[in-house]
Amino acid sequence: MRTGRPVRLSTRLLLAQALLLVAGAGTAWLVASAIGPGIFHRHLVEAGGGHGPAELEHIERGFRDSLLVALGTGLVAAVVIALVVTAWFSRRLQRSTDAVAQSAGRITDGNYDTRVPAVGLGQEFDHLAGTVNELATRLGDVEHTRTRLLSDLAHEMRTPLASIEAHLEAIEDGVRTTDAATMTVLRDNTRRLHRLADDLSAVSRAEEGRLDVRPVPQPAADVVRTAAAAAAEAFQERAVTLRTEADTPAVVDVDADRMGQVLSNLLDNALHHTPAGGTVTLGVRSGPRETVELVVSDTGSGISEQDLPHVFERFYRADPARQHRGGTGIGLTISRAIVDAHGGTLTAASDGPGRGATFTVRLPTGTPRRRT
Numbered sequence: 001m002r003t004g005r006p007v008r009l010s011t012r013l014l015l016a017q018a019l020l021l022v023a024g025a026g027t028a029w030l031v032a033s034a035i036g037p038g039i040f041h042r043h044l045v046e047a048g049g050g051h052g053p054a055e056l057e058h059i060e061r062g063f064r065d066s067l068l069v070a071l072g073t074g075l076v077a078a079v080v081i082a083l084v085v086t087a088w089f090s091r092r093l094q095r096s097t098d099a100v101a102q103s104a105g106r107i108t109d110g111n112y113d114t115r116v117p118a119v120g121l122g123q124e125f126d127h128l129a130g131t132v133n134e135l136a137t138r139l140g141d142v143e144h145t146r147t148r149l150l151s152d153l154a155h156e157m158r159t160p161l162a163s164i165e166a167h168l169e170a171i172e173d174g175v176r177t178t179d180a181a182t183m184t185v186l187r188d189n190t191r192r193l194h195r196l197a198d199d200l201s202a203v204s205r206a207e208e209g210r211l212d213v214r215p216v217p218q219p220a221a222d223v224v225r226t227a228a229a230a231a232a233e234a235f236q237e238r239a240v241t242l243r244t245e246a247d248t249p250a251v252v253d254v255d256a257d258r259m260g261q262v263l264s265n266l267l268d269n270a271l272h273h274t275p276a277g278g279t280v281t282l283g284v285r286s287g288p289r290e291t292v293e294l295v296v297s298d299t300g301s302g303i304s305e306q307d308l309p310h311v312f313e314r315f316y317r318a319d320p321a322r323q324h325r326g327g328t329g330i331g332l333t334i335s336r337a338i339v340d341a342h343g344g345t346l347t348a349a350s351d352g353p354g355r356g357a358t359f360t361v362r363l364p365t366g367t368p369r370r371r372t
Contacts (some may be wrong), residue, residue, distance in 0.1 A: 002061045017086040022079065038306070039163035096125060112140030117153070146204075157196065161188035175334055213341045215253040220284045220292045220363075221246035223254060228282050231271070239276040242267075245283030250292040252363045258338045259294075259361075262346070265331035266296040268361045274300035290365050291344075297358040303350035311348050312336045 106114040114136055117131040167185055170176040205211050224246040235242040263282065270280045278299040282346055287293040303311060314333050332348075339346040344363040350356065 017090075018083055023096035048243050058192060080187060084318060087355075100128065100132055103136070107132075110141060110143070112136050115265070118311060158237065160192045160196075163189050199330050199334060199371045200358075203330050203337060209340045211253040211258075211337065213255045213338070214260055215255050215342060217251050217253050218256065220250045220252045220294065221248060223252065223256065223259055224282055224294060227260055227267065230260070230264060231267045234268075235271060235280065238274075240271055240274050243279060243281045243283075245281060245285075247287060248284050250286060250365055251285065252292050252365060254342055254363065259342070262335040262338050263294065263296070265335045266361075269331060269359070270296055270300065270357070273354070275297045287362050290363050292365055294356060294361040294363070297356060299356045302353045302355040303348065303357050304353055308350060312346070 063224045103114045111338075116132045118126050119128055164186055167176060167182055171178060171182065176182050224244060228242060229242045232242060267280065267282065274280055280296065280298045280300075282298075284293045285293050285295065312335075332346075335345040339361055342363055344361060347360050347362070349358045349360070
């Protein structure tokens with residue numbers, strides 16, 4: 001069944017306004033014609049003047065005719081002017097709604113740079129335009145994250161997959177056997193792929209604002225000691241000294257598991273770039289403007305000035321001395337995203353290659369809990 005062309009919003013507004021104006025003008029005309037002559041007659045009789053019946057009728061008819069003509073002319077002029085103004089406003093409103101609809105259509109087609117301009121039709125319409133623009137921005141960010149994710153995933157999967165494929169072909173060709181060394185290589189590369197998938201999922205959720213963080217007040221010293229205890233065995237195996245400095249009574253609002261993940265990533269990063277006999281220090285101290293700083297510093301290979309601004313980028317390849325070994329290359333990216341979700345900051349500093357590095361987590365202080 002075919003339907004007629006849908007009536008546009010501007011046309012509906014114009015028709016509704018026209019009906020309202022005509023009804024109002026007609027009502028005013030009827031009320032004036034019914035009440036006005038009677039009131040005029042009463043005042044005319046009260047005024048006296050010796051007019052005869054014929055003169056009174058003539059005066060009243062003149063008043064009635066002039067009243068109705070003047071009133072009718074005024075009402076028609078008012079209706080016409082109101083309709084002109086309504087038509088102008090309706091067209092402007094229609095153009096604005098068309099702009100929103102067209103922008104939404106372009107966003108649907110993947111053009112996330114589309115923006116709806118402010119049209120000055122009031123706070124509500126400006127809010128609608130701002131909401132559409134924010135939607136486009138968020139969708140653009142998600143698409144950018146998805147594109148980078150696919151690119152990074154393809155890049156990082158290539159090495160472990162190539163290793164797995166090479167060993168499998170060697171086994172098929174009889175060059176290698178499925179001995180313990182071969183199985184270890186296959187398992188290590190498989191675990192690396194699993195870590196890569198988990199880490200990419202975590203960092204994508206964080207960058208899209210979907211990271212689940214549930215902070216509760218807790219002593220900063222406890223957070224530091226817990227992270228140090230979890231990493232102690234790995235440091236012992238590498239003959240690297242792990243020192244803790246946690247004597248402050250400061251309290252922070254953090255998700256213990258998430259902040260533990262941050263400190264674990266920072267300690268693992270420091271351990272990988274600190275040679276045997278070196279030292280890594282995990283400490284907590286008071287920061288500026290009611291903040292607490294969790295600091296991980298090492299005596300390792302350091303970071304060059306040109307690489308320092310990029311250390312939190314996913315899969316960034318810095319100086320070979322500080323490339324990630326055994327990790328997925330996005331631990332620092334995840335750590336910064338988690339700290340951001342806590343309302344804090346994560347920064348890196350180094351005096352240069354061979355002079356160690358320092359990573360500082362700065363968090364707002366929490367409310368101390370009463371001891372029971």
